[in-house]
Amino acid sequence: MTSAAETGLGFDELTVGKGASIEELVDRSALGELTVSFFELFRVPIRVFSESGQILADASEQPPLYAYLNTTKGGRRALQKVVDDVKRVDPGNDGEVIQPCVTGALYQVVAIRYDERPLGRIIIGPFMPPDALEPRPEMLLLDDAIEAERARELLLEMPRARSETVLQIARHLRKSLDLILFSGHKALLTSSMHLASVRESFRELQDKNAKLQGAYDRLKELDRLKSNFLATVSHELRTPLTSIIGYSEMLSEGIAGPLSPEQTEFVSTIHEKGEQLLELIKGLLDLSKLESGTMSLRKSDLDLTPVIQDVAATLAPTARKKKVKIQVEAQGVLPTVWADAERLRQVFLNLTENAIKFTPENGTVTLSVEPSLLERQADAEEGGLVLFSTRRAAIEVRVSDTGVGIPENERARVFDAFYQVDSSSTREHGGTGLGLSIVRRLVDSHDGTVHIEGNEPHGAVFVVRLPCRRTTIV
Amino acid sequence: MQLDFSARELTIKLVYYGPALSGKTTNLQSLHKAADPSAAGRLMTLETRDDRTLFFDLLPLTFKDRSGLSVRLKVFTVPGQVIHASTRRLVVQGADGVAFIADSQIAETQNNADSFMDLKENLKANGLNLKQMPLIIQFNKRDLLDVRSDAEIAELAAQGREPVYLAVATRGDGVVESFVGMLHLTWSALNAEHDLNKKFGFDSDAFIKRVATQLGDDRPVQEILGQCVGGALDVLTPEAAG
Numbered sequence: 035m036t037s038a039a040e041t042g043l044g045f046d047e048l049t050v051g052k053g054a055s056i057e058e059l060v061d062r063s064a065l066g067e068l069t070v071s072f073f074e075l076f077r078v079p080i081r082v083f084s085e086s087g088q089i090l091a092d093a094s095e096q097p098p099l100y101a102y103l104n105t106t107k108g109g110r111r112a113l114q115k116v117v118d119d120v121k122r123v124d125p126g127n128d129g130e131v132i133q134p135c136v137t138g139a140l141y142q143v144v145a146i147r148y149d150e151r152p153l154g155r156i157i158i159g160p161f162m163p164p165d166a167l168e169p170r171p172e173m174l175l176l177d178d179a180i181e182a183e184r185a186r187e188l189l190l191e192m193p194r195a196r197s198e199t200v201l202q203i204a205r206h207l208r209k210s211l212d213l214i215l216f217s218g219h220k221a222l223l224t225s226s227m228h229l230a231s232v233r234e235s236f237r238e239l240q241d242k243n244a245k246l247q248g249a250y251d252r253l254k255e256l257d258r259l260k261s262n263f264l265a266t267v268s269h270e271l272r273t274p275l276t277s278i279i280g281y282s283e284m285l286s287e288g289i290a291g292p293l294s295p296e297q298t299e300f301v302s303t304i305h306e307k308g309e310q311l312l313e314l315i316k317g318l319l320d321l322s323k324l325e326s327g328t329m330s331l332r333k334s335d336l337d338l339t340p341v342i343q344d345v346a347a348t349l350a351p352t353a354r355k356k357k358v359k360i361q362v363e364a365q366g367v368l369p370t371v372w373a374d375a376e377r378l379r380q381v382f383l384n385l386t387e388n389a390i391k392f393t394p395e396n397g398t399v400t401l402s403v404e405p406s407l408l409e410r411q412a413d414a415e416e417g418g419l420v421l422f423s424t425r426r427a428a429i430e431v432r433v434s435d436t437g438v439g440i441p442e443n444e445r446a447r448v449f450d451a452f453y454q455v456d457s458s459s460t461r462e463h464g465g466t467g468l469g470l471s472i473v474r475r476l477v478d479s480h481d482g483t484v485h486i487e488g489n490e491p492h493g494a495v496f497v498v499r500l501p502c503r504r505t506t507i508v
Numbered sequence: 509m510q511l512d513f514s515a516r517e518l519t520i521k522l523v524y525y526g527p528a529l530s531g532k533t534t535n536l537q538s539l540h541k542a543a544d545p546s547a548a549g550r551l552m553t554l555e556t557r558d559d560r561t562l563f564f565d566l567l568p569l570t571f572k573d574r575s576g577l578s579v580r581l582k583v584f585t586v587p588g589q590v591i592h593a594s595t596r597r598l599v600v601q602g603a604d605g606v607a608f609i610a611d612s613q614i615a616e617t618q619n620n621a622d623s624f625m626d627l628k629e630n631l632k633a634n635g636l637n638l639k640q641m642p643l644i645i646q647f648n649k650r651d652l653l654d655v656r657s658d659a660e661i662a663e664l665a666a667q668g669r670e671p672v673y674l675a676v677a678t679r680g681d682g683v684v685e686s687f688v689g690m691l692h693l694t695w696s697a698l699n700a701e702h703d704l705n706k707k708f709g710f711d712s713d714a715f716i717k718r719v720a721t722q723l724g725d726d727r728p729v730q731e732i733l734g735q736c737v738g739g740a741l742d743v744l745t746p747e748a749a750g
Contacts, residue, residue: 045598049566050510050519050582149549150570150580216550224554227563227595234594 045226056084056153059218069093076203078161078193084154087121099137099188108177112136120157132197135160138170139192144204148215158204162192264322268315279308317468321451324475331374331479335503338371338429339364342401345382349390357395363402371429372503377476384469385433385496392437399435406430408501427502436493445486449474509604509698519580522690523600526609527616527623528588531648534677535609536567536585542684544722547571561587564599571719575709601634605642605694607686612647612655642693646673646686665738672738684723685735692716692733692741
């Protein structure tokens with residue numbers, strides 16, 4: 035897999051590859067501090083160079099003799115050559131070499147190696163051996179302008195040390211540096227490894243996400259196919275059923291000749307059950323249309339009060355038969371909603387029919403229409419509340435009954451298809467279990483909300499809120 | 509393997525793999541202790557506070573051959589804990605040889621098997637084939653109770669392909685033998701593929717002997733290799749491995 039190789043590149047280079055440079059492993063200013071502290075302790079000039087010849091740390095003061103020689107042309111040239119030699123000299127297998135200077139001073143060169151690879155060099159010097167007190171003739175010959183007496187005076191001011199001592203200092207500095215390089219390498223490896231692991235984990239998660247997305251897309255497609263299937267089958271079932279209902283109705287009306295009372299009863303049962311089946315199929319069809327988003331709504335500016343009054347009037351005979359009182363409470367003229375009148379009628383018919391069904395004798399079903407608010411509240415903690423929250427003017431329709439009510443933990447689930455609070459009630463009251471799920475989907479498609487509240491002292495209230503069309507600010 | 513012709517330098521990557529707490533780091537520590545300081549660099553361990561390997565351990569070993577070729581062995585361990593899967597995959601990439609450290613305890617049998625499958629998967633993810641990978645198996649912790657018996661391991665090892673070693677890494681027993689076995693297989697495979705002996709005038713046998721000596725084992729190489737309780741020390745050519 036190429037991605038694993040890509041992410042591990044840094045790690046690979048740092049372990050089996052070329053390795054890091056000294057600049058990558060140590061902090062330059064900290065290295066500077068270290069060499070300065072060595073200089074302060076031993077008073078010999080110390081410089082640290084990288085393998086490419088870059089100076090990394092410089093703790094030295096130019097000795098007055100060198101400053102003096104540098105004022106002359108010949109002296110300057112000779113000293114420059116010494117500096118170049120010191121930077122280039124091969125430190126050999128043991129990594130330690132002494133380079134003499136034309137002044138008689140010495141430079142100690144110590145190679146810095148890490149993991150068997152040269153990273154740079156430590157250069158200590160120039161320093162004078164303790165017994166070198168006279169200027170060398172070669173030095174005096176570098177330039178005519180060099181005065182022997184002046185040179186002798188300045189020679190005595192040179193930093194002095196024994197070569198063995200300087201070698202010890204250099205080794206000690208190299209050892210300290212080695213420790214720093216090791217720590218630096220370790221830290222670098224840790225961070226590069228950390229980064230590589232995170233990338234690798236991220237790549238893994240992305241792979242998994244892609245797989246999940248694929249599975250999700252397939253499921254969505256299956257769901258769509260299911261809805262299509264339902265719509266087709268419902269339609270195909272309805273056609274023959276219409277014939278069954280029609281012919282059984284004609285039979286029971288005696289169009290094909292008189293029937294015995296028993297035959298009439300049988301044919302009526304066929305007719306009644308056929309009607310029930312048709313209702314179920316219609317419900318399924320509505321539901322699948324709503325689910326697949328193919329239900330077309332004919333929306334217009336709609337005043338809800340007449341719709342509610344019409345629903346109450348339509349169901350008045352049913353209520354009367356059950357000895358349930360039905361009443362409408364409406365408040366004056368209300369703003370209109372943008373809605374499909376027929377579909378909303380279906381919603382309230384369903385809710386009211388339910389209410390009557392579950393209300394015992396002498397109970398009351400109340401339909402009320404009043405202005406309200408439709409709020410969508412975002413979480414302030416998440417920020418941008420004003421962008422995510424909305425408050426729209428709405429009309430609230432409440433369908434209250436005085437029946438047994440619906441337990442709080444069941445209230446959200448009654449809107450699921452085929453869900454019944456108490457399945458025994460289906461047999462007692464009839465119904466397909468589809469009504470409320472159709473109600474919710476219809477309300478949803480009007481951007482409204484529906485929920486259930488308790489009614490005091492007992493019963494349930496179905497609360498439907500539908501947004502008003504134009505007023506968005508209250 | 510990385511080959512730097514101009515520097516006459518060869519870098520080989522060896523990886524200790526295995527389930528959590530099977531003793532991979534302990535193997536490396538024993539190896540480090542046994543190694544001559546001139547050959548071994550510092551043992552670098554990247555571990556959490558409770559001494560569990562977080563990313564890997566790294567032991568650099570360097571051997572110079574008379575031919576002038578410098579052979580750098582980078583010996584890694586992987587973190588055994590299941591959650592470090594991505595790290596294991598990163599460490600094992602580009603491996604030239606693998607030592608699989610199994611825990612001998614009977615209760616760990618399933619973990620050993622799971623870890624081996626994990627190795628196989630991670631090699632595959634890096635475009636490597638387990639069948640072609642120079643690989644030895646070490647049964648560590650032989651000193652504990654309730655371990656799989658010598659007889660059982662020997663019998664099964666004889667039927668398997670990979671050389672199998674027994675070890676008590678905390679005491680250093682079997683550690684160098686396992687390492688030499690892995691190095692022998694790895695070197696033979698690399699040599700078969702790149703013809704290193706010829707290119708560099710390199711003497712493999714003398715090289716393995718020198719490594720063993722610098723790891724404190726003066727026995728003849730054949731005797732050290734003979735410590736394995738089963739499996740084949742011959743190198744599989746890629747064609748034979750299929």
